[in-house]
Amino acid sequence: MxxxxxxxxxxxxxxxxxxxxxxxxxxxxxxxxxxxxRKERLQFDxxxxxxxxxxxxxxxxxMQLLASFPRSELDxxxxxYMRDLIEPHILPKAVELVEAYRRSGAKVxxxxxxxxxxxxxxxxxxxxxxxxxxxxxxxxxxEFTGRCAKENFAASKITGVRDYLLExxxxxxxxxxxxxxxxxxxDLPLLEFIADNGGKAVATNPDDLLRxxxxxxxxxxxxxxxxxxxx
Numbered sequence: 324m325x326x327x328x329x330x331x332x333x334x335x336x337x338x339x340x341x342x343x344x345x346x347x348x349x350x351x352x353x354x355x356x357x358x359x360x361r362k363e364r365l366q367f368d369x370x371x372x373x374x375x376x377x378x379x380x381x382x383x384x385x386m387q388l389l390a391s392f393p394r395s396e397l398d399x400x401x402x403x404y405m406r407d408l409i410e411p412h413i414l415p416k417a418v419e420l421v422e423a424y425r426r427s428g429a430k431v432x433x434x435x436x437x438x439x440x441x442x443x444x445x446x447x448x449x450x451x452x453x454x455x456x457x458x459x460x461x462x463x464x465x466e467f468t469g470r471c472a473k474e475n476f477a478a479s480k481i482t483g484v485r486d487y488l489l490e491x492x493x494x495x496x497x498x499x500x501x502x503x504x505x506x507x508x509x510d511l512p513l514l515e516f517i518a519d520n521g522g523k524a525v526a527t528n529p530d531d532l533l534r535x536x537x538x539x540x541x542x543x544x545x546x547x548x549x550x551x552x553x554x
Contacts (some may be wrong), residue, residue: 324523327424328455328484328513331435331442333506334527335417335449336409337445337548341369343408344441347400348388360388374532375507378436381470385438386459390469397440397467405444412554413448417547420504421449434484434503434513436476440467440525455483478512498522508532517520518542528553 332339339516342364349361363384370376381491421431430452435442438457446454458473475483499521503513507530514533518524518540526537527545539542 324424324427324429324502325497326432326488326502327421327429328432328434328501328503328517329449329451330503330505330507330510330527331433331437331445333420333553334504334547335433336412336445337414337528338409338412338554340409340438340442340445341537344401344404344437345385345388347404347408348392351396351400352388352391370405371509372530376476376509378476380427382438382457382474386467387469389438389459390467391439394466401441401444404441409445412552413445414552415547420547421451424502425450432484432487434475434480436474436480436509437470453487454488455480455493473527477509480510480513481516484513484516496521506530506533508536514542530548538545 329335332341345364349357349364352360367376367381367384424431432453433442433446433449433451434455434457436457438459439454442456442460443454455475457471457475460468460470460472462468498517501517502523502525503517504525504527505514506526508530511533514524524537524542525544525545526533528548529537529544534544
């Protein structure tokens, strides 16, 4: 393989970093709005797992929540979030999975629907060569504007991967030398794109629908984490 693409939450880490980051912000949000915001976030979580998430509404919610904090406070909260909620769940077997591809000469790339600010330090811990993710808009003052500059969800991940490969001058048949690991039915568009074009799709700690699809299509299934590790 020349390129190894990895989803993040539920794939390389057994927790949902997006939820943990959002809850970190909600814990510090204005008290009079906290309950309503948390209820809204929980509904988005239900929609995601049911495969009916409206990504534009969700990104709008996330971006507004992000922009409600000054960058200096976000930087402080991100340090605590990484130390307490993420780093304990960076497991050696997941790091080794990524490193095995690196040792073989492949480029390793994280492809996640989450936005850059909370996931970039996670990509750095895995020593990723590149991060394909949602991009929050940043104003000239360095503060977040509350708008999303780019989303990276479901079928949009295909566009992100294609653009990444084209920028590197790769031919269209390079997909045959690509592998993508994901746990979620929401990533079926990219998994199928990779598999249908001669690459390798790996259902990693898959949800029920993805496991059924992988079994039907003969894709590899990797249960990287135990049930006790998944949270």
